[in-house]
Amino acid sequence: MNKKAVRTYICVFVVVIIFVLGVINSNRSGRRTTEENEYVLHTRQSDIDYEGILSSEYIIHDGLYYCVLKKATKNGTISIPVSVNLMTLEAKRICEIEGCNHDDGEFLCPLDSLNSSTNMCISDDGNLILVQKNKDWLFHILRYDLHTHEVIELFSTTADEPNIICCNNGVIYYSLLDAKDSKLPKTIYGIDFKTSEIVYEKYVPQDFEIYLIQNRYICAKYESECMIVDYSLKTIYASINIDGELGTWYYDTNAEEFWVSVIDYQREIGYVIKCDMNELSFETVNIAGSNVYYFQITNTRIYYSPFDPHYYGNSRTRGAKGVFDYSGGKIYSIDREQNEISSVLIYDNGETNVLCTRTSKYSILSNMLLFYDIKVCKDSEGGYEYCYFDLSSDLYKIAVDINTSKSSLIIPPD
């Protein structure tokens, strides 16, 4: 072989190698693309980015998303607790009590409620605890076993609506205000939901708020202090001064971190604090240097909306609060570890729906953005209202695929 032939041979060999490597590589990325597509298609099976993140804004249990939808019926507007399949977006009644027709015009399904409460939690062993208002106008705390479909009343009260704090270690914790005398202290109860026994009872000042009870600690707020305390509420292990009210919280069971937002509505200022539950120390989190109204963490990302109120107008029923979309309808995303580097606008809803009221927020689960279908309506006197409070209408949820912007409605079942 002469030199030229050798060179040609080497060149051909190199080209063949490059081609083969290219094919292998394209196959690899081809496989990866398919996997990514499967991620999008099979949200609840393959994407675990929110696993281990307990939230005040969503309940995920056994791969299903639990929420409350509303429907106008002969009994008035009723709240229906549902479980949603995140792939098909079909909402199913949670009630599978044998022989229950749910709503026949006379009888109210035992899990339905005459108020609009979304006040519920699910224990690790599959007990749904919910607050329900029945035709007797009393508030009932019910336990519904998702496996045996047995429903048991744990407690009922003529007082104000019980506020469920959490289910922890077989105990449901809730706070209760006296409806008749607003000056009386508030009570925090814990009920063993197997025996219905009261196992925890503490009287606290009215403005003492409990946000989370973990196995060892309680996270609470009193006056301008957010703190980690013991069950007796006597020992403070960590605390931080805050200027505003506490908003949405998340507890990351993997990192053992408690995250919560602080909001001052008057000054339109919001930020996020977190507590390392091992070190028992608080710090302020800088989320892209932003003034944060609402946020959500997953295992790897932070989603947030800056405080950017879109003011619609005065409201007859809402007084000085008026009608606002506090987030301005925008959601940004940023890496949780390197959150100062770059944030990406992932959603902008324009002015069609209200993403963030004071009481209703959004959640992002994998590629799915979920929020209540709340529109702004004008009343006969020219004031504005959230149509959420229009009791003649049904209440849906909107699901938006944040990759494709395709949106769907999650509607209440029959």
Ligand SMILES: [Zn+2]
């Ligand atoms: Zn039923």
